Amino acid sequence: MMNRTTRVLDHRWDLTVSEAIALQRDMATRLILEDRLDAPRTVAGLDVAFPDRGATTRAAVVVMSLPGLERLDEAVAEQPTRFPYVPGLLSFREVPALMMALEQLKISPQLLLCDGQGIAHPRRMGVACHLGLLTDLPSIGIGKSRLLGTHARVDETKGSRQPLIHRGETIGIVLRSRDRVRPILVSPGHRLGLQTAVDLTLACLGRFRLPEPIRAADHLAGHRP
DNA sequence: GCGACAG
DNA sequence: ATCTTGTCGC
Numbered sequence: 637m638m639n640r641t642t643r644v645l646d647h648r649w650d651l652t653v654s655e656a657i658a659l660q661r662d663m664a665t666r667l668i669l670e671d672r673l674d675a676p677r678t679v680a681g682l683d684v685a686f687p688d689r690g691a692t693t694r695a696a697v698v699v700m701s702l703p704g705l706e707r708l709d710e711a712v713a714e715q716p717t718r719f720p721y722v723p724g725l726l727s728f729r730e731v732p733a734l735m736m737a738l739e740q741l742k743i744s745p746q747l748l749l750c751d752g753q754g755i756a757h758p759r760r761m762g763v764a765c766h767l768g769l770l771t772d773l774p775s776i777g778i779g780k781s782r783l784l785g786t787h788a789r790v791d792e793t794k795g796s797r798q799p800l801i802h803r804g805e806t807i808g809i810v811l812r813s814r815d816r817v818r819p820i821l822v823s824p825g826h827r828l829g830l831q832t833a834v835d836l837t838l839a840c841l842g843r844f845r846l847p848e849p850i851r852a853a854d855h856l857a858g859h860r861p
Numbered sequence: 862g863c864g865a866c867a868g
Numbered sequence: 869a870t871c872t873t874g875t876c877g878c
Contacts, residue, residue: 684868686869721869723866729869730868752867762867783867821867859869 641744644772649719649732656725660761663769669755672827673747673774676702679840680738680745681849682767684730685857686717693717695733696857698849699745702839705848710856711740723783724758727766734767748775749840749849753783754823754833756800756808768826775825776833777808778850782821790819797834809834817845 645666647659679702685694692714699709713736719729730752738745753762754777762783768775785802787810794815800808800823808823809830824833840847846854854860 684869686868689870721868723868726867757867777867779867781867784865 641738641741641771641773643735643770645770649728651728653722653725656728657759660725660727660759663766664759664761666769667755667760667765668827669824670829671832673832676746676774676836678702678708678743678745679747679749679836679849680741681749681751681840681847681851681853682734682737683751683850683853683857683859684733685859687858690717693730693733694857695730695737696853697734697737697741698852698856699741699743700840700849700852702747705840705842707852709741709743710852711737712856713737713740726752727761727763730763731766731770735770738771745773747836748773748825749837749847750775750777750825751780751850751853753777753779753821754808754825756783756785756802756821756823758784760807762823762825764823764825772827774827776828776837777821777823777825778837778847779808779821779823780818780846792816795838806830811837813837813841813845813847814843820845
């Protein structure tokens with residue numbers, strides 16, 4: 637299978653903070669937040685590390701089968717870090733290297749599982765949304781912690797969930813991915829709705845807190861031996 | 862004005 | 869996220 641993961645949309649990356657915010661506002665209007673996908677047979681987990689005390693940005697992507705979660709492909713891309721961490725602007729720090737890694741794949745994923753938020757973002761334009769729009773692939777944001785929003789307490793048992801609310805809007809689901817662990821935050825990125833985002837996330841879960849593709853990318857990026 | 866703040 | 873040792877729990 638050829639890699640059809642290419643940019644269907646592109647833009648400059650050397651932006652000021654206010655330009656980046658304006659771009660996010662515009663891009664957010666192009667998001668599709670309802671199901672526009674076929675049942676995915678491949679899923680990519682993506683993650684980024686910053687070795688050399690942050691001087692280098694290293695993106696990792698691992699493609700797995702669905703169902704089965706067998707490892708099919710992987711890629712790593714590095715470049716000098718050129719944008720600081722600014723809450724709400726994570727995309728401008730991480731996406732360039734992630735796109736490089738995606739373009740190196742031999743097998744194109746049909747779904748993106750991104751480390752970070754989807755629409756659970758001040759302008760509904762988290763890193764998962766950004767990657768989804770640039771590739772035109774269905775994408776899901778998997779946050780390990782909350783950027784914004786409030787929610788009711790989540791039951792301690794695996795599968796329990798509560799809506800994440802911001803300005804009266806449901807922007808994600810706080811999901812207990814296994815018994816007695818800190819819940820993860822699931823939010824749609826592009827081309828799927830909340831319910832499908834949760835269903836697909838559950839389908840990518842193994843015996844750990846994070847979905848297997850994300851965990852694999854985590855390790856490949858060098859977060860753990 | 863005072864906190865909060867993905868990775 | 870990164871830096872960084874030992875330590876608590878299954």
